[in-house]
Amino acid sequence: MSEVVKARKSAGPDPGQQFVKAYRIMLSARVLEEKLAALYRAGKIKGGVFLGRGQEALSVSVGIHLHQGDIFAPLIRDQAGRMAFGDTILDTLRTYLGSSLGSMRGRDGNIHRGRPREGYYAMISHLGAMIPTVAGGLLARRFRGEHGVVGATCLGDGGTSTGAFHEGLNAAAVERLPLVVVVANNQYAYSTPNTRQFACADLVDKAIGYGVAGHKVDATDLEACLKTVGGAIAAARAGGGPQLIVGDLLRLVGHGEHDPGKYIDPKLRKQHVGRDCLEVAGAVIVEKGWATKEDLAQWRAEVKAEVNTTANRVSREPEPDPGEEDWCAVSNRELEDNFA
Amino acid sequence: MSVTYLEAIKAAQDKALADDHRVFIYGQDVGNFGGAFKATEGLAQKYPGRVLDSPLSEDAIMGMAIGAAIEGARPIVEMQFADFSTCGLNQIINHAATLYYRTGVNCPIVVRLPSGGTPGGGPFHSQSMEALYAHYPGLFVVTPATVEDAYSMLLGALEIEDPVIFCEHKFLYNHLKADSLPTESLPIGKARIARPGRDATIVTHSAMLHEALAAAEEIAADGFQVEVVDLRSVKPLDTDTVLASVARTGRLLCVSEAFPWGSVCAEVIARVTAEGFGLLDAAPQRLNAKDTPIPYHPALWGTHRPTASAVASAARQLLKG
Numbered sequence: 001m002s003e004v005v006k007a008r009k010s011a012g013p014d015p016g017q018q019f020v021k022a023y024r025i026m027l028s029a030r031v032l033e034e035k036l037a038a039l040y041r042a043g044k045i046k047g048g049v050f051l052g053r054g055q056e057a058l059s060v061s062v063g064i065h066l067h068q069g070d071i072f073a074p075l076i077r078d079q080a081g082r083m084a085f086g087d088t089i090l091d092t093l094r095t096y097l098g099s100s101l102g103s104m105r106g107r108d109g110n111i112h113r114g115r116p117r118e119g120y121y122a123m124i125s126h127l128g129a130m131i132p133t134v135a136g137g138l139l140a141r142r143f144r145g146e147h148g149v150v151g152a153t154c155l156g157d158g159g160t161s162t163g164a165f166h167e168g169l170n171a172a173a174v175e176r177l178p179l180v181v182v183v184a185n186n187q188y189a190y191s192t193p194n195t196r197q198f199a200c201a202d203l204v205d206k207a208i209g210y211g212v213a214g215h216k217v218d219a220t221d222l223e224a225c226l227k228t229v230g231g232a233i234a235a236a237r238a239g240g241g242p243q244l245i246v247g248d249l250l251r252l253v254g255h256g257e258h259d260p261g262k263y264i265d266p267k268l269r270k271q272h273v274g275r276d277c278l279e280v281a282g283a284v285i286v287e288k289g290w291a292t293k294e295d296l297a298q299w300r301a302e303v304k305a306e307v308n309t310t311a312n313r314v315s316r317e318p319e320p321d322p323g324e325e326d327w328c329a330v331s332n333r334e335l336e337d338n339f340a
Numbered sequence: 341m342s343v344t345y346l347e348a349i350k351a352a353q354d355k356a357l358a359d360d361h362r363v364f365i366y367g368q369d370v371g372n373f374g375g376a377f378k379a380t381e382g383l384a385q386k387y388p389g390r391v392l393d394s395p396l397s398e399d400a401i402m403g404m405a406i407g408a409a410i411e412g413a414r415p416i417v418e419m420q421f422a423d424f425s426t427c428g429l430n431q432i433i434n435h436a437a438t439l440y441y442r443t444g445v446n447c448p449i450v451v452r453l454p455s456g457g458t459p460g461g462g463p464f465h466s467q468s469m470e471a472l473y474a475h476y477p478g479l480f481v482v483t484p485a486t487v488e489d490a491y492s493m494l495l496g497a498l499e500i501e502d503p504v505i506f507c508e509h510k511f512l513y514n515h516l517k518a519d520s521l522p523t524e525s526l527p528i529g530k531a532r533i534a535r536p537g538r539d540a541t542i543v544t545h546s547a548m549l550h551e552a553l554a555a556a557e558e559i560a561a562d563g564f565q566v567e568v569v570d571l572r573s574v575k576p577l578d579t580d581t582v583l584a585s586v587a588r589t590g591r592l593l594c595v596s597e598a599f600p601w602g603s604v605c606a607e608v609i610a611r612v613t614a615e616g617f618g619l620l621d622a623a624p625q626r627l628n629a630k631d632t633p634i635p636y637h638p639a640l641w642g643t644h645r646p647t648a649s650a651v652a653s654a655a656r657q658l659l660k661g
Contacts, residue, residue, distance in 0.1 A: 071407075103443075104442060104443070105444075107441055107442050108438075108442040108443075112442070114443060115443075116410045116439075116443050116445040117410075117445055121407075121410065122439075122442060122443050124434050124435050124438070125434075126430050126434055126435075129399075129403060129430060129431060129434070129435055130403075131400075131403070132397075132399065132400040132401075132402070132403025132404045132406075132407065132431070133403045133404070133406050133407040133410075133431075133435065134407055135400075135403070135404055135407060136403060136404030136405055136406060136407025136408040136409075136410075136411075136415075137407035137408065137410055137411045138407070139404060139407070139408050139413075140407065140408035140409075140410075140411035140412065140413040141411060143362075143364065143389075143390075143408075143413060144411075144412075163399055163427075164399050164400070164403065164430070164431075167395070167397040167399045167400035167403075168399075168400050168403060170395055170397065170400065171394065171395050171397050171400035171401075171404060174395055328441075329437070329438075329440065329441045329477035329478035330440060330477075330478055330480070330502040331440050331446050331501045331502055332480075332500055332501060332502055335480065335500070335528065335529045335576050336576065
């Protein structure tokens with residue numbers, strides 16, 4: 001059993017305990033992503049690397065409030081949320097490094113990974129597409145008579161401009177499905193700033209247009225994220241219909257590791273929105289006396305050791321073999337073999 | 341008793357809903373209204389909560405179907421008009437079609453596309469999309485041309501664990517009648533010799549089958565026996581049956597209602613020339629709709645798509661070659 005699952009099982013009502021648990025997952029995600037960035041720079045990663053630096057507080061708050069049996073369709077910057085939902089350091093590294101033992105077997109990579117049978121949907125790159133998909137999953141659960149399940153999906157400010165966002169949220173609202181859509185308003189969609197992305201005063205106002213509940217949160221503040229996201233997920237679980245959460249933050253890195261992000265306005269970095277949620281949360285832990293600075297450093301060292309050991313292990317695992325690949329895009333081999 | 345092509349499609353959905361609790365129907369106006377063409381008439385009343393009106397949202401309809409399929413449901417999606425499926429294209433080709441390959445999780449969805457032209461349909465209510473969807477790995481594309489196939493292939497499509505694009509032809513809905521619904525049928529993926537012959541092969545599918553059969557009848561008066569192959573299914577494409585026919589006749593004309601560029605005809609001719617070049621006594625020919633948007637006026641539309649007389653004329657040219 002992974003640390004994450006153990007942590008989830010031991011989750012209690014104590015807000016301090018939940019905060020520390022969330023922080024430790026955020027820290028794990030951060031350390032793991034630092035390793036991914038290093039591996040990318042060393043030319044060891046196949047394809048791109050996209051970091052969630054600065055978005056861990058919002059992301060972890062989604063994963064931590066979901067239960068086993070819920071549905072989660074994370075987006076590119078959701079390493080923390082993924083780990084809170086049960087994704088592991090091992091499978092993340094396997095997928096990025098192209099190990100044939102990873103959940104995607106080298107057929108898809110990095111952020112597109114998932115285990116749909118376990119409610120952990122594998123995103124496609126087309127933004128907004130996972131909103132109706134999660135809604136459909138919830139519809140099927142309703143057909144089966146399952147109640148009290150929630151489906152959550154995340155996207156960025158850019159994704160709110162897509163037709164899929166509109167269509168998916170609208171369709172989910174019509175069916176009053178327990179869907180939670182979390183928008184990380186990280187100020188930039190690749191290089192495009194908010195001013196060129198939308199003309200409404202605030203993205204959360206879109207909720208009104210769809211007839212869904214809207215929530216707004218300072219996404220640099222873990223405590224606020226846990227409370228707001230937890231409240232929205234609970235409302236959806238209780239039958240309150242779709243919920244839209246908009247978290248304001250700053251993407252602290254470029255779009256991907258190939259992008260130095262020179263277009264990011266340096267003034268934003270100095271503003272409240274530019275705070276690093278991990279540092280902010282660490283300071284809260286120390287201030288409240290839940291742990292010491294030394295404890296935090298120790299936790300970081302522990303994760304770093306686990307990440308390094310796991311990366312070394314995965315680097316020795318077999319890559320997918322084109323000769324072993326069946327090159328078949330459908331499950332029905334008879335139709336494919338006999339007639340295609 | 342007689343059954344129309346449309347009634348066969350409704351009967352197949354009725355049977356699927358009755359036999360399998362995982363099946364549900366989702367699409368615009370499919371509920372109490374019974375669908376724009378009445379292909380789901382009465383089903384919402386008979387199966388409460390399982391035939392759902394969707395918002396006007398092809399992207400969301402397909403996305404919802406994919407999510408439901410991941411969770412073990414068997415969605416039937418009606419796209420109202422095949423033309424509108426392009427608004428859900430992303431979900432079909434990038435999500436439904438890639439899901440199994442990427443994740444190993446099946447995506448059993450049947451997408452019903454009311455396809456092809458009717459007089460006055462115009463550019464946005466008349467298109468044949470089968471080649472477009474066949475281009476993408478991960479999708480099966482079927483094009484029933486008879487009442488019997490409309491019924492049995494829809495039921496067959498629902499048994500396939502992969503996404504199936506079910507191209508039902510609007511022109512056939514009420515024009516085509518059969519005495520009864522079939523109890524036995526050819527499997528999806530197998531082509532059918534619709535008319536045997538020895539002098540030339542016409543390979544076709546969907547509504548064009550009936551134009552081709554009429555053309556073959558017309559040419560028979562000249563003393564030529566034209567074999568007509570109904571592909572039934574575009575992907576998988578039954579190349580063996582096509583090649584066997586060409587081996588008998590030595591001549592090939594492929595007819596499809598779709599636009600010519602990259603059409604089903606292009607694929608059939610590519611396969612026959614690559615795998616059966618030595619069987620051919622003349623250059624293979626194709627007859628498609630014209631390479632313009634589909635016109636509105638019936639006089640223009642009737643010339644835009646291949647008709648029996650156009651097929652006969654093309655076949656006569658081929659027989660001279």
